[in-house]
Amino acid sequence: xxxxxxxxxxxxxxxxxxxxxxxxAEEPDWLAEELSTAKDKTPVIVEHALALTPGGEICxxxxxxxxxxxxxxxxxxxxxxxxxxxVYLAGGIPPRLLTAFQRFxxxxxxxxxxxxxxxxxxxxxxxxxDSEAGLIGAAAFGIQQLLPPERVR
Numbered sequence: 830x831x832x833x834x835x836x837x838x839x840x841x842x843x844x845x846x847x848x849x850x851x852x853x854a855e856e857p858d859w860l861a862e863e864l865s866t867a868k869d870k871t872p873v874i875v876e877h878a879l880a881l882t883p884g885g886e887i888c889x890x891x892x893x894x895x896x897x898x899x900x901x902x903x904x905x906x907x908x909x910x911x912x913x914x915x916v917y918l919a920g921g922i923p924p925r926l927l928t929a930f931q932r933f934x935x936x937x938x939x940x941x942x943x944x945x946x947x948x949x950x951x952x953x954x955x956x957x958x959d960s961e962a963g964l965i966g967a968a969a970f971g972i973q974q975l976l977p978p979e980r981v982r
Contacts (some may be wrong), residue, residue, distance in 0.1 A: 836898045838922050842870040845891045854887035864924055875925060893933045896926065901936035905954050919957040927956060 830848035834843050853979040860877065867873045878892035899918070907916050916939075923930075930936075938948040959965070 831903055832898070836895060836902060838871045838920070840897055841874050841891055841922075844894050845870070845874055845887065848887055848890055848894075852965040854890050856887055857884045860885060860887070871922075873971055875922075877927075892926070892929050895922075896929050896935055898921075898937050899943070900930075900935045903954065904939040904942055904949055907939075907949060908919060908942060912952055915953040915955055917955050918961055921960065923956045924958045924960070930956075 850864050860873075864870050864873055872890045874891055876882075878888035880887065896972045903916050903918065906912070909971050936954065939954060942949060
């Protein structure tokens, strides 16, 4: 299974569904009803997980798995590419999960690579908070393509 099926906004409902369908977590009736009427299940899951809603433990487990997978994969990619300048997390989900990153020990999982802990501890991890970062980057690239080569830095 591709990492995107777990570690993305669309992946959160996948993880939730796995926990529910395999019996690893119980879905209370009130939550099933709320999710059945939600156009997008991700915000509902995140909201109840972050609020520690009583009875919403399945949401907390879902978010914990999401954070663990994201941290592990970010650590893997940092090693693969030698990202000593830093790892930057972007998109719609990471900025909303800053408290979850602390609660579920993102950095401990990020550095948990036997023999590479010291190396990974020195790599800064940043969450890009600007929701327009992708658009700004695409616009900058477009402008560079329009400029004569001597004006591109």
